[in-house]
Amino acid sequence: MSQFSSELKRIIWVLAAFGVLAVVTPLLDDYTQTIIMRALVFAIMAMSLDILMGYTGLRSMGHGVYFAFGAYSAAILISTMKVTNLLAVFGVGLGLSALVAAFLGFLAIRAVGVYFLMITLSFSMVVWGLAYRWHTVTGGDNGIAGVIPPPIFGIPLTNPVAFFYFTFIIFMICLALLYLLVRSPFGKTLVGIREGEARMKMLGYNTWLHKYLAFVISGTFAGISGTLWAMLNRFIAPTDVELVTSVEALLMVALGGPATLVGPVIGAGIIMFLRYWVSTFIERWYVILGATYIITILYAREGILGKIEAFLAQRKARGEADAAISQVQEQPEELRT
Amino acid sequence: MKAKWLVLLAAAGLAFGAGAAQAAPREVRIGFIAPLTGPFAQVGKDQVNGFILWLEQNKYKMGPLTVKFTAEDYEAKPALAVAKAQKLIQRDKVHVFLGGLLAPTGYALAPVADQFKVPYISPAPAGEDQTQRKRHKYYARLSFTSGQCQHALGDWAYEQGHRRIVTVGADYAFGYESVGGFQRGFEDKGGKVVAKVWPRLGTVDFGPYLPLIPRNADAVYALMVGPMSLAFPKQFKAAGFKMALLGGTTSTDEFILPNMGDEAIGYVTTSHYSAAIDTPKNHAFVRDFQKRFGKMASYYAENSFTAALYINEALKRTGYNPDKIEVWLEELKKIRVDAIRGPVYLDAYANPVQNCYIRKIERVPGDRNNLGVKPNSLWNIVIKTYPAVSQFWNYKPEDFLKHPVYDKNFPPCKFCGQ
Incomplete structure (x- = not known):
């Protein structure tokens, strides 16, 4: 079996799973729908972090920053400035988080490992402080309420099913774009940097630029998830963008399986x-969450998806081995050594 | 093999959806969203317990209706509170939901109420604008606005002869609004706030802030929250300050009080409730709460208890039809209830008009009034009652609302540095 067809098979599987999700979700009760929507929104954030964490090997604690810019820009535009053009809201959220990532990237990309972690952590504290303190703009501790999603192409997004499909389509677009990204030569280069930056440098790659671009792209997608989050809750407050949000995104990636793109979705x-x-x-559901992490760390360090894939690969290998053995046994006596 | 998996997946999905509550004819379903995990968990439990106490005393009945009560945890995260409110509305089909502790949650939940046309009755969040400039139709508050009783304390402070006061307030919205209310009440009478100090929320070392308090002021007004409330009076006394210490609702509420020491004696604060109110109703409430939950009753518990009382009364007067939400909610906003804290009614802006108590901390030897509370406890002894205080103090609502909401810079500190 060639590698190409196994990849195709995987794509079909993923598409089928999301197809089922798209069909089944509107049939479920309203609350379950809202949970699925929340998971999809956070899945975008987790996938965007996976580009940085899984593929490039840069563990960022600052993903709440772009989430915050996406969410607060949407809240301010819709609730305070009464903007009714949804595309404009997304455009501003996207542009702003890209700009912020472009700026912070200059500061962060020079660091690696735990230093990178600390720098991005400090970004997320700064942005939380901004949301909390700058109360004339952000409403401070009280947050901004009334972030009601405006209609898109005449379709009212106040309808939960419409909003679900809206979220779903955006999620699928993000998934497709990020998939193309990691499959592209650029994505392969990122993996190369993760595995051995010095070698990549030797081969003539501008690794700084690659990491910087990965950082900006990753931040931009996190901004999209922030914009969606504000509209989903119709509310944003500093508690949504505090450090915990960034850490949670990190844990989603670790739980699902880094460098798999679909793994973080499962984690979310x-x-x-x-x-x-x-x-x-x-x-005391935190106990369950804690136990889940401990089990993941002890028995599935490559994440849940990684574990499943390893299991399947093992089974396949065993199957092939069995087939080989039986083939050997079926051979006529005289051919055996 | 693959088909089997798909079938299983679909079946799981259907089972997931089938969990929705069935509507029974004669019950009233009430949801409560409180922080039951995280740093605010203990306060959240007080909130829920207040409601449960009423339910247990009434055998989970409101007239002929059986009460179906569901409590949900929101970890003091507004976004999670919104989700849990949706859960209560969509899955449990509640007729009314209560909850929230801090102001942001109140602001987050009220729009949900209007969106689903299910009333939200707020038992704690004190954000001023919620019953002032940003009102919602399906919303009513049964606690207080941040500044409400602080106006009265400002008035009282002037009567005591204080002329120059320094405020020390936690640096966030509730702090600004409380300090604003106090400043307005005090300066309207002719007093002067001569310095405003804003320690960061959660400060436990006031070393950097205490030197900012001019020693020649007559008194200090402190608005503290959580662990700050415990640390401030200690360090204030230790730094050698001899002036009077006044404070806001959360500075010495009954949740904090049992953990305070002798440094708190003489501390004067204000609230719409005190466990030391000497009425038979309050005695019974404090005794029952102590007996059932082993704690001194706090205003968090009293608010929830009063909310239960209110819902019951509104339903009773409209013939126990919880499904006719508009009818009983309209009634709820009109009635007067003789609550534990005293007489309460809602103004046209859905905020309670109620007594404000000026309380002074005293250590009472023995078991005060034989309520079963730990002997030699500190109590918030009521020294003056301002009856029927509105959120607008003695202003006309229209005039009051012309001003912006109380903020770090409003009312402006006209006398700072004098």
Whole structure:
């Protein structure tokens, strides 16, 4: 079996799973729908972080920054300035987070490892402080309410099903774009940098530029998820953009499986499911979340998706080995050595 | 093999959706969103327990209706509160939901109420604008606005002969609004706020802030929250300040009080409630709460208890039809209730008009009034009652609302540096 067809098979599987999600979600009860929407929104954020964390090997604690810019720009435009053009809202959110990422990238990309982590962590604290302190613009601690999504092409997004499909389509677009990105020579270069930056440099790649571009692209996509988040909750407050948000995105990637793109989506789904669904039954759902992490770290360091793939690969290998053995056994006696 | 998986997946999806609550004819479904995990968990439990106390005393009945009560945790995160409100509305089909602790949650939840046309009754969030400039139709508050009773304390402080006061307020919206209310009440009478100090929220070392307090002021007004409330009076006394210490609602509420020491004796604060109100109703409430939950009753618990009382009364007067939401909500906004804290009614802006108590901390030897509270406890002894205080103090609502909401720079500090 060639590598190309196994990749195609994987794509078909993923598309089928999301196809089922798209068909089944509107049939579910309203609350489950909102959980799925939240998971999709955070999945965009987790995927965008995966570009940086999984593919490039830069663990960022600052993804809440772009999320914050996306969310607050949407809230200010819609609620305070009464903008009714949704594309403009997305445009500004996207542009702003890209700009911020472009600026912060200059400061952050020179660092690696734990230093990179610390620098991006400080960004997220700064932006949280901005949201919390600059109350004439951000409403401070009280946040901004009334972020009601304006209609798009005449379709009212106040309808939950319409908003679900809107979120879903944006999610799929992000997934497709990011997939193309990681499959492209640029994406391969990022993996190369992760595995051995010095070698890539030796081969003549401008690794700084590659990392910088990955940083900006990643931030831009996180901005999209912020814009969606503000409209989904119709509200934004500093608690949504605090450090915990950045850390949670990191954990989603780690849980699902870094450098898989679909893994972080699964991670986002699991965490949102725990937070919004399990927590209604079990007050101490944090214990379950903690246990999930411990199990992941002990038994599935490559993440849940990584573990599944490893398992499937192992089974396939065993199957091939069995086939080989039986082939050997079927051979006539005289050919055996 | 693959088909089997798909079928399983679809079945799981359907099972997921089938969990929605069935509407039974004779019950009223009430949801409560409180922070039950995280740093505010204990306050959140007080909130829920206040409501549960009423329910248990009434055997989970409101007239002929059985109460179906659901409590949800929101970790003090407004976005999560919105999701949980949606859960309560969509899955549990509640007739009314309560909850929230800090102001942001109140601001986040009110639009949800209007969106789904399900009333939200706020038992704690004190954001001024919620019943002033940013009102919602399906919203009513049964607690207080940040500045409400602080106006009265300002008035009282002037009567005590204080003329120059320094405010020390936690640096966030609730702090600004409380300090603003106090400043206006005080300066309207002729007093002067001569310095405003804003320690960061969560400060426990006031070393950098205490030197900013001029020693020649007559008194200090402190608006503290959580651990700040415990640390401030200690460090204030230790730094050698001899002037009077006044404070806001959360500076010495009954949640904090049992953890305070002798440094707090003489501290004068204001609130719409005190566990030391000497009425038979409050005695019974404090005794029952102590017996059931082993704690001194706090205003968080009282607010929830009063909310239950209010909902019951509104339903009773409209013939126990919880489904006719507009009818009983309209009634709820009109009635007067003789609550634990005293008489309460809602103004035209859905905020309670109620007594404001000026309370002074005293250590009472023995078991005060035999309520079962730990002997030799500190109590917020009521020394003056301002009856029927509105959120607009003694202003006409129209005039009051012409001003911007209280902020770090409003009212302006005209006398700072004098």
